Amino acid sequence: xxxxxxxxxxxxxxxxxxxxxxxxxxxxxxxxxxxxxxxxxxxxxxxxxxxxxxxxxxxxxxxxxxxxxxxxxxxxxxxxxxxxxxxxxxxxxxxxxxxxxxxxxxxxxxxxxxxxxxxxxxxxxxxxxxxxxxxxxxxxxxxxxxxxxxxxxxxxxxxxxxxxxxxxxxxxxxxxxxxxxxxxxxxxxxxxxxxxxxxxxx
Ligand SMILES: [Fe+2]
Numbered sequence: 001x002x003x004x005x006x007x008x009x010x011x012x013x014x015x016x017x018x019x020x021x022x023x024x025x026x027x028x029x030x031x032x033x034x035x036x037x038x039x040x041x042x043x044x045x046x047x048x049x050x051x052x053x054x055x056x057x058x059x060x061x062x063x064x065x066x067x068x069x070x071x072x073x074x075x076x077x078x079x080x081x082x083x084x085x086x087x088x089x090x091x092x093x094x095x096x097x098x099x100x101x102x103x104x105x106x107x108x109x110x111x112x113x114x115x116x117x118x119x120x121x122x123x124x125x126x127x128x129x130x131x132x133x134x135x136x137x138x139x140x141x142x143x144x145x146x147x148x149x150x151x152x153x154x155x156x157x158x159x160x161x162x163x164x165x166x167x168x169x170x171x172x173x174x175x176x177x178x179x180x181x182x183x184x185x186x187x188x189x190x191x192x193x194x195x196x197x198x199x200x201x202x
Pocket of ligand 1: 052053065096097
């Protein structure tokens with residue numbers, strides 16, 4: 001990436017190579033978790049992560065930079081025949097700056113029986129991008145505590161906590177047990193809290 005891929009805004013603190021590197025890491029963690037060691041899947045995520053913000057012209061609202069990145073990626077693959085071209089990567093980056101519904105509709109139209117697989121990849125990739133943004137907010141705003149509560153303690157709340165632990169944030173997590181209901185009566189949450197020594201309020 002550093003040797004061959006060119007960024008429109010290489011000096012950007014927010015969206016240049018370091019951001020793409022982190023998105024790459026998060027997307028691979030999520031991809032390997034969901035698909036296992038599927039080389040093709042991981043390659044698709046690698047390409048989308050590396051190229052998705054290469055054609056930004058503006059640090060903030062820059063709708064269309066995903067489409068420009070997709071054009072650059074296609075051209076890059078034509079010019080470098082040692083890089084395998086993945087149409088899935090095109091859709092992931094093309095729609096990463098647009099509404100999910102637009103991305104999903106386009107994927108459904110193009111991929112036929114492969115639709116579910118590509119929709120999963122699209123969700124993983126967008127999560128990778130958002131994870132990096134959220135982590136940057138925690139860092140730049142100097143946020144020391146994340147209070148977590150919700151309606152399904154043993155499902156989405158537990159998954160959110162697991163994500164936080166995977167991102168090495170357990171010291172920031174504070175579980176609001178009084179504001180969280182669980183189908184299993186709190187068994188899953190209590191086990192995660194004690195196993196990871198998380199802060200919680202009951
Ligand atoms: Fe982007």
